[in-house]
Amino acid sequence: xxxxxxxxxxxxxxxxxxxxxxxxxxxxxxxxxxxxxxxxxxxxxxxxxxxxxxxxxxxxxxxxxxxxxxxxxxxxxxxxxxxxxxxxxxxxxxxxxxxxxxxxxxxxxxxxxxxxxxxxxxxxxxxxxxxxxxxxxxxxxxxxxxxxxxxxxxxxxxxxxxxxxxxxxxxxxxxxxxxxxx
Amino acid sequence: xxxxxxxxxxxxxxxxxxxxxxxxxxxxxxxxxxxxxxxxxxxxxxxxxxxxxxxxxxxxxxxxxxxxxxxxxxxxxxxxxxxxxxxxxxxxxxxxxxxxxxxxxxxxxxxxxxxxxxxxxxxxxxxxxxxxxxxxxxxxxxxxxxxxxxxxxxxxxxxxxxxxxxxxxxxxxxxxxxxxxxxxxxxxxxxxxxxxxx
Numbered sequence: 001x002x003x004x005x006x007x008x009x010x011x012x013x014x015x016x017x018x019x020x021x022x023x024x025x026x027x028x029x030x031x032x033x034x035x036x037x038x039x040x041x042x043x044x045x046x047x048x049x050x051x052x053x054x055x056x057x058x059x060x061x062x063x064x065x066x067x068x069x070x071x072x073x074x075x076x077x078x079x080x081x082x083x084x085x086x087x088x089x090x091x092x093x094x095x096x097x098x099x100x101x102x103x104x105x106x107x108x109x110x111x112x113x114x115x116x117x118x119x120x121x122x123x124x125x126x127x128x129x130x131x132x133x134x135x136x137x138x139x140x141x142x143x144x145x146x147x148x149x150x151x152x153x154x155x156x157x158x159x160x161x162x163x164x165x166x167x168x169x170x171x172x173x174x175x176x177x178x179x180x181x182x
Numbered sequence: 183x184x185x186x187x188x189x190x191x192x193x194x195x196x197x198x199x200x201x202x203x204x205x206x207x208x209x210x211x212x213x214x215x216x217x218x219x220x221x222x223x224x225x226x227x228x229x230x231x232x233x234x235x236x237x238x239x240x241x242x243x244x245x246x247x248x249x250x251x252x253x254x255x256x257x258x259x260x261x262x263x264x265x266x267x268x269x270x271x272x273x274x275x276x277x278x279x280x281x282x283x284x285x286x287x288x289x290x291x292x293x294x295x296x297x298x299x300x301x302x303x304x305x306x307x308x309x310x311x312x313x314x315x316x317x318x319x320x321x322x323x324x325x326x327x328x329x330x331x332x333x334x335x336x337x338x339x340x341x342x343x344x345x346x347x348x349x350x351x352x353x354x355x356x357x358x359x360x361x362x363x364x365x366x367x368x369x370x371x372x373x374x375x376x377x378x379x380x
Contacts, residue, residue: 007206009359012225013353015207018231022203024240025234027250030189034200037305044305046183061312061329075185076193083197084189084204084316087185088288091205102210104277120294126300127307129272134281134308135319136265140279144230144285147255151341152329154257158197158266163219165270170219173274174364180364 005090023149030076031037033150035142039081042072084085088125132162201285210285212277212293218275224356235349237343254327261319276300 004010019034026034044064047143049056049072051145056062065071094097103118111117133139137160144162147155184190207229208214217223244250273279276297277288283301286294308315331338 004206005202005222009208010206012207012228012254013232015203015209017236018203019229020236020238021240021255022196022199024244025199027241027244030192030196032259033253034196036279037301040280040300040301040305041309044302046311047302048309055310059310059312061309063289073183073198074190076189076196078208079193080191080197081281082209083194083199083237083286084201084284085197085280087198087203088210088285088287089201090198091202095206097205098290099211100290100292104216104293106213106216107277118293119296122297122352123276123300123303125272125363126297127272127304128268129276130226130304131308132265132270132272132293134266134305135261135268135315136266136331137258137261139269139281140230140273141281143255144279145233145237146253148230149234149241150205150239150252150254151338152257153325153328153330154255154262155335156330158262158269161263161266161272162273165220165267165273167270167285168218168269169271169274170216171221174216176220181317 004092005094008095019028019145020149023146032076033142033146034080035138035146036081036084037079037130037139037142040130041134042078045072046074053099065106200281201288204282204285205289210278210282210289210291210294212286212291215277215279215282216274229358231349231352235342235345238338238345242338242342252329254329256327257325258320259322259325263322264318272304 018067023034026032045061046057051064062071102115103113107118111121129139133142136143136154138144138155138158140162143155143158148159185193190285204210207225209226209229214223214225218226219318229344231288245252276283278294278297283294287298329338330336330341
């Protein structure tokens with residue numbers, strides 16, 4: 001039998017079941033739902049405080065988080081994000097599914113092969129996406145998977161809104177058929 | 183400032199499993215994420231739907247038996263609606279979500295790496311402007327930490343049974359119809375070839 005880790009991909013159903021079971025594990029062992037974007041907020045908040053110490057007094061963010069018992073820290077959620085990087089690195093190395101092109105094929109079809117343009121767009125879009133995630137207190141993991149599996153109303157609404165916005169943006173940018181329409 | 187070393191290791195271990203699953207699920211790829219949003223590749227919906235269905239059974243079982251608690255995010259109308267719009271537009275252009283963007287860095291994607299720096303910048307802008315954002319986030323109303331069963335006065339198991347039933351029906355229908363991705367798109371066809379080697 002081949003080692004499943006050397007396979008390039010697993011069925012979407014298997015992966016979905018795996019993430020579902022992993023969410024049981026996270027709740028049972030750490031009493032935490034799987035989530036990614038909080039760690040980015042905490043990293044930014046700790047960084048800002050380190051560079052401008054006065055901000056801890058002037059920005060009510062720090063007092064409010066402290067009061068709620070959710071002060072920024074390097075915790076379970078932070079090493080979780082680090083682990084996602086390590087896990088994907090291991091998985092892609094073991095299967096040889098490395099992907100080092102700066103410009104994805106579908107992007108190149110639509111916007112050309114300019115690397116600076118793609119990297120600028122990725123930077124700005126990453127910033128907008130994370131800003132949105134923190135406005136809503138969650139991302140695809142925290143709201144989309146963890147929140148929905150707990151049947152949270154906020155997560156259902158967030159997922160519906162972000163999917164709708166992403167579909168409209170993608171159909172406008174890339175077209176219904178991707179490459180064949182441009 | 184730091185969790186205990188045990189908790190840090192536990193997070194790392196959980197994250198490694200999460201990263202392997204995202205990478206093997208092919209959702210750390212621009213073509214798969216954008217493919218979902220142009221309604222050509224249903225991998226993202228399959229992964230998320232299955233994870234929600236399977237996850238809900240175990241998590242509610244743990245909560246009902248007193249082994250865990252729910253962690254519901256408050257429904258702050260302005261934050262969730264405006265956040266959802268920003269998130270959706272950003273994700274469509276970036277081609278990854280926060281978790282899959284980090285996983286794509288593990289695959290070696292330079293645009294994903296620059297996007298992670300963008301994400302840190304976005305988080306920094308959020309923290310720095312936090313006081314100014316409060317009227318927008320909670321101004322339209324706060325409906326609290328509400329779940330669908332609480333809102334409707336029904337049992338969570340009714341909802342979970344519905345999700346499982348719906349999921350199994352959809353899966354059966356898709357399996358009967360064969361694979362969903364069509365092959366007249368060169369970009370997506372290319373992906374199917376890579377996948378068929380497994």
